[in-house]
Amino acid sequence: MFESVTSLQEETWLRSFEGTDLTGAPRPVSACWELDGAVDENALSEALYALAMRHEGLRRSFPWLSDDPLRAWVDSDVVVPIQVLEAAADEETTRRDLLDALITPFDARAAPLWRVVLVQPSPSRSYVGFSADHMICDGISLRIFLKELALAYGQAREGKPIDLGPPAPAYSDFARRQRDAFAGAWGEERRAFWTEYVSKHGKYPPECGLAHPRGADAPGNSQLLKVHIDEASMKEANEAARQWRVTKFALVTSTLLTAMSHVTGDSRAGLSLDIHGRLLPGAGAGIGLFSHGVPLNVDLAGELYARDRARAVADGLAEMLKYGVPLRGACPKWDLDITRSHASNFILYSFNAAQWAHDFQLGGVPARIYKLRPPKEQRTIWHPGFLDIEATETPEGLTVEAHFDDSTYALPRMKEWLDRTAHEIRSLAIE
Structure with missing residues (x-):
């Protein structure tokens, strides 16, 4: 049957026509794990089928209907997508x-828009990979998928009926609620907010003042810089966040923006961040596309204390959580020029508070992340103006990575920025 789609799914669909092939989102959500043991293929198939029938989003496709607005076709049944490869x-x-199997593009017209790849070189070692078109899955969805897969697989392997608890919320129900909300006062409030925001800050994403192009005649190389903040310093930062009543995410982000302002000499600082649109009721436990990018702009003019900078960022993030659902999918309909442009220089920033993907297991056998891609410094980036910042916290502290093209971003300038960020974090000791 045909069901409603969210505005973000609609935007992702429209972006798929940038190429000549009718495919889904250009970057599938994917991961792969290595297990010390064999995988019961029958139990895995049974578990995957249970998840597909539980989550409507895993049975969605997007057939092209030229006479109608975009709608999703939801199959009543689905073939379990296990692809077994010979080692x-x-x-x-x-x-x-x-890697080739997992990143192969999906045809958005036909379900399933996800797959599981299995390789078993020996009875003592297995590889399990998961890939999904971003039109039906985001990062939080992957966490839900893995948690329920582990439970369902364990039950199937023991010959028990699969019981995953109360029914999961239907993505189509969320889509209808979102569209109904946008048609009323909820949507008008967000339109007014973004109209004023664009007038004040300019287009989305924020221009990156760190860019320093060398010129078209100087091809660049992919670069990766890292700084590490030790456990003791992060303990002090956590205490500062607690006393100042801000989240750790807001605190770390404020140090990143403060360092940017210091290096560029401009009090205005901005970046783009991924944020999840699971704010309407019933969205928290579902599998589907909820995440999208939003801009964060702050003005750090004056001699602000670290506490005040952190609170300014926290206030900005609170606004994004309130008004940023959804942003990009709705703005073309509002005639607002804040659609991401690959011609601009911008920062995409993500903060990983925990290595959640490392906790996955099947049948009680722990699974380790199996890295399929080369190191970041050996990868190409989306386009020369793109700068990817990732902050990852572990028990040993916080690591901040910058992945960029050095034809757009000068290496000494980037190193100064990261070093200054580390300095700002280490300076947060509470007396």
């Missing part, structure tokens, strides 16, 4: 085969 003679070839 190659060497591990590098196996790794490449896994």
Whole structure:
């Protein structure tokens, strides 16, 4: 049957026509794990089928209907998408085969828009990979999928009926609630907010003042810089966040923006961040596309204390949580020029508070993340103006990584920025 879509799904669909192939989102959500043991293929198939029938989003496709607005077709049943590969003679070839299988584009017109790839080189080792078109899955969805897969697989392997608890919320119900909300006062309030926001701050995403292009005749190289903040310093930062009543995310983000302002000499600082649109009722436990990027702009003019900078960022983030659902999908309909442009120089920023993907297991056998892609410094980036910042916290402290093209961003300038960020975090000791 045909069901409603969210505005973000609609925008992602329209972006798929940038190329010549009728495919879904350009970057599938994917991950791969290595297990010390064999995988019961029958139990895995049974568990995957249970998840597909539980979550409507896993049975969605987007057939092209030229006479109608975009709608999703939801199958009443689905073929379990397990792709079994033969192990190659060497591990590098196996790794490449896994990656090729997982990143193969999906045809958005036909379900399923996700797949599981299984390779078992020996009875003592297995590889399990998951890939989904971003039109039906985001990062939080992957966490939900893995948690329920582990439970369902364990039950199936023991010969028990699969019981995953109360029914999951239907994505189509969320889509209808979102569209109904946008048609009323909820949507008008957000239109007014973004109209004023664009008037004050300019287009989305915020221009990155760190850019320093060398010119078209100087091809660049992919670069990766890292700084590490030790556990003791992060303990002090956590205490500062607690006393100032801000989140750790807001605190770390404020240090990043303060360092940017210091390096550029401009009190205005901005970046783009991923935020999740699971704010309407019933969205928290579902699998689907809820996440999208929003801009964060702050003005750090004057001699602000670290506490005040953190609170200014926290206030900005609170506004994004309130008004940023959804942003990009709705703005073209509002004639607001804040659609992401690949011609601009901008920062995409993400903060990983926990290595949640490392906790996955099947049948009680722990699974380790199996990295299929080369190191970041060996990868190409989306376009020269793109700067990817990732902050990851572990028990050993916080690591901040910057991945960029050095034809747009000068290496010494980027190093100064990261070093200054680390300095700002280490300076947060509470007396």
